[in-house]
Structure formats: structure tokens, C-alpha cells
Amino acid sequence: MAATSEGVKPVQDEPQLVERVRRGDRDAFAALVDRYADQAFAVAYGFLRHAQDAEDLVQDALIRALERIGSLRPGSSFGPWFYRLLVNAALNRRKYLARRGTAQLPVGTPARDSPAVDAERAELQQRLAQALAALPRDLESVVILHDLEGFTHPEIAGILGIPEGTCRSHLFRARRMLRDLLKDYRHQ
Amino acid sequence: MSERYDEAPIPELQALKPPLRSDIERRRARQRVIACAEPLLARRRRAGSSWELLAAWARPGLVAASIALAIVAAALKLGGGPARPVPEPVLLDDVLATGANGSVPALLVAMSEPDVDAVVAAALIETNGNSGALPQEQLQGR
Structure with a gap:
């Protein structure tokens, strides 16, 4: 997945697609799925760090978006609205998993290198995941959307419903905190 | 990035990138979503057609009601309305x-x-x- 934010940018024919989906057009809905599913999966994975959970979450978010598409103002873009649904669902899902004591630790990419390299990668992923989980929710959301998925500040501001300046300060604080949390690991 | 909030990105974070999905996995996920959405889409189509039917009947209905109203008004005017003698007040x-x-x-x-x-x-x-x-x-x- 390229770290671009094309998914959130309003596409020219998107209002028409949304209008067609409102009327129950299957092809229009499929077009929205094709447009957003991949990046939505990456975002969901950023929060859940489990491929199957991320897959399920994207499906739920798309169905929820379809159910609520009537509340999307005509002419406004689908992307930020949909990603907001997705991020909220991801945070809720993680809270639910944490309550059940089944929160996922990073599974990561399948092993491709030597066992030593794989072990090192797994450790790094675990440390990163723990450091991210230690951040306040807003800060974590910003760092995932910006540093992992490549969304811009205006896009993140639109998704999270916060001012752009707040978004920048969140990212600044998040990176600082992450650096502190990963200090020991980096010095190894 | 604003100069006030200048904190370099953390390169290690890229290790948390999602695994690449095969085309088969992506296609299967797509089919699953669309299959789940089908009942909702069908409901939207039905709701849409009901409104269209209503809208199609609304205009002739309004025209018919206007004509009926005009006929009643004309009949009342020609007939002079229901004649009801009103007695003159007497001192x-x-x-x-x-x-x-x-x-x-x-x-x-x-x-x-x-x-x-x-x-x-x-x-x-x-x-x-x-x-x-x-x-x-x-x-x-x-």
C-alpha cells in the first residue's frame, strides 16, 4: 500500500456515486468499495495490528457507511466522513478487545528473512505497538494517520474533526512521546 | 510542517505497515462486503421506487384536485349557493x-x-x- 492519501481526496464523480448508492445502485457501491477498501484496510490495521480484525472492521465500516449514507450532506465528500466512521469503529473495537483481554499484539508481516532478523523485527513491532498504545487516543490517531498512512494535516483534521493546528501539535507531541518511549530500544 | 511543531518522523514506525494482501484476498474481501450490502441496497432500491411512484402520481393528483375545486366553485357561483332567507331585524x-x-x-x-x-x-x-x-x-x- 502506497502511503498516499488519494482515498480521502474528493474524487470528481464522487457526489454522483454517493447519490447512486443512496438509490441502491450496486455498481456505485462497488466503485466506492474499490476506491476505499485498500487504504481503509491499512488504517484499520494501523489501529488493530491484526489482519483479520482489520478486514472485518473495514467490512463493518463500509456497511455502516451504507446504512448512514442518508446523513451525508449532498455534495460533501465521502472519504473523510467514511474514515471518521472507520477510526471511531477501530478505537471502539480496540477498547472492546482490551476489555475482553484479547487485545492483539503486532502480528506483522510473514517471516521472510532469517529467524534472527524475524525475531528482531517482531521485537521492534512489539515495542512500537506498546509505545503507540501508551499514547493518548488523539495523539495515536494522528500519528497512525500521518506517519503510517500518509494523510495530510487538513485531511486528518477533516477525519478527526479537529482544527489543523491541533492536528500538528498532536503529531509533534506524539513523536516526542514515542521517541522517549523508544529511547531504550534505540540505544540497544 | 509548521516550524513550531518540527519533530522529525520516527522511521521505525514503518515496521507497523500492514502486510501486503494478495489479489485473491482482496477480491474475496470485496465480494464479502458487496454480498453483505446487497439486502441494504435492495431496500434502498425499493424505497426509491416507492418515492418515484408517489412523485409520478403527485402531479396528476394535484391537477385533478385543482379541476375539482374549480368545478365546485363554479357550481356554487352559478347556483347562487344555498338560498337561506335571512329575516329582516325589526325594532x-x-x-x-x-x-x-x-x-x-x-x-x-x-x-x-x-x-x-x-x-x-x-x-x-x-x-x-x-x-x-x-x-x-x-x-x-x-
């Missing part, structure tokens, strides 16, 4: 002045029809040639 002094033999023919104009008893009583009085006047002895007794 009390005039009534007392026109009364013969000390009688008062009428004081009030009734707003509704008199009941049967009143009609019979009036008819009996008329046939007795009394003209509504009380007998002399009754007047004297008062």
Missing part, C-alpha cells in the same frame, strides 16, 4: 305600535323552526278568530 317599538287589540304579533324572529305544539296552538288561536288577543275577562283579571 321593538315598531312591533308594539303595529299590534292590534293590545296584542303583540311577534317580538322576536325565531332563528329555528317552531316546534309542532307551537304551530298547533297558533293554528287553533287563528281558527277561533281570536287573532292572538287575550279574552277581555282575562285582561281585566290581570
Whole structure:
């Protein structure tokens, strides 16, 4: 997945697609799925760090978006609205998993290198995941959307419903905190 | 990035990138979503067609109602409407002045029809040639 934010940018024919989906057009809905599913999966994975959970979450978010598409103002873009649904669902899902004591630790990419390299990668992923989980929710959301998925500040501001300046300060604080949390690991 | 919030990104974070999905996995996920969405889409199609049907009937319905209203209005105007005689108000002094033999023919104009008893009583009085006047002895007794 390229770290671009094309998914959130309003596409020219998107209002028409949304209008067609409102009327129950299957092809229009499929077009929205094709447009957003991949990046939505990456975002969901950023929060859940489990491929199957991320897959399920994207499906739920798309169905929820379809159910609520009537509340999307005509002419406004689908992307930020949909990603907001997705991020909220991801945070809720993680809270639910944490309550059940089944929160996922990073599974990561399948092993491709030597066992030593794989072990090192797994450790790094675990440390990163723990450091991210230690951040306040807003800060974590910003760092995932910006540093992992490549969304811009205006896009993140639109998704999270916060001012752009707040978004920048969140990212600044998040990176600082992450650096502190990963200090020991980096010095190894 | 604003200069105030200049904190370099953390390169290690890239290790948390999602695993690449095969085309088969992506296609399967797509099919699953669309299959789940199908009942909702079908409901939207049905709801949409109901509104379209309603909208299709709305215009002829409005035209028909307007025509019916125009016909009723014209009929009322031509027929002069339901004729209901409204009695002229009469001054009390005039009534007392026109009364013969000390009688008062009428004081009030009734707003509704008199009941049967009143009609019979009036008819009996008329046939007795009394003209509504009380007998002399009754007047004297008062």
C-alpha cells in the first residue's frame, strides 16, 4: 500500500456515486468499495495490528457507511466522513478487545528473512505497538494517520474533526512521546 | 510542517505497515462486503421506487384536485349557493305600535323552526278568530 492519501481526496464523480448508492445502485457501491477498501484496510490495521480484525472492521465500516449514507450532506465528500466512521469503529473495537483481554499484539508481516532478523523485527513491532498504545487516543490517531498512512494535516483534521493546528501539535507531541518511549530500544 | 511543531518522523514506525494482501484476498474481501450490502441496497432500491411512484402520481393528483375545486366553485357561483332567507331585524317599538287589540304579533324572529305544539296552538288561536288577543275577562283579571 502506497502511503498516499488519494482515498480521502474528493474524487470528481464522487457526489454522483454517493447519490447512486443512496438509490441502491450496486455498481456505485462497488466503485466506492474499490476506491476505499485498500487504504481503509491499512488504517484499520494501523489501529488493530491484526489482519483479520482489520478486514472485518473495514467490512463493518463500509456497511455502516451504507446504512448512514442518508446523513451525508449532498455534495460533501465521502472519504473523510467514511474514515471518521472507520477510526471511531477501530478505537471502539480496540477498547472492546482490551476489555475482553484479547487485545492483539503486532502480528506483522510473514517471516521472510532469517529467524534472527524475524525475531528482531517482531521485537521492534512489539515495542512500537506498546509505545503507540501508551499514547493518548488523539495523539495515536494522528500519528497512525500521518506517519503510517500518509494523510495530510487538513485531511486528518477533516477525519478527526479537529482544527489543523491541533492536528500538528498532536503529531509533534506524539513523536516526542514515542521517541522517549523508544529511547531504550534505540540505544540497544 | 509548521516550524513550531518540527519533530522529525520516527522511521521505525514503518515496521507497523500492514502486510501486503494478495489479489485473491482482496477480491474475496470485496465480494464479502458487496454480498453483505446487497439486502441494504435492495431496500434502498425499493424505497426509491416507492418515492418515484408517489412523485409520478403527485402531479396528476394535484391537477385533478385543482379541476375539482374549480368545478365546485363554479357550481356554487352559478347556483347562487344555498338560498337561506335571512329575516329582516325589526325594532321593538315598531312591533308594539303595529299590534292590534293590545296584542303583540311577534317580538322576536325565531332563528329555528317552531316546534309542532307551537304551530298547533297558533293554528287553533287563528281558527277561533281570536287573532292572538287575550279574552277581555282575562285582561281585566290581570
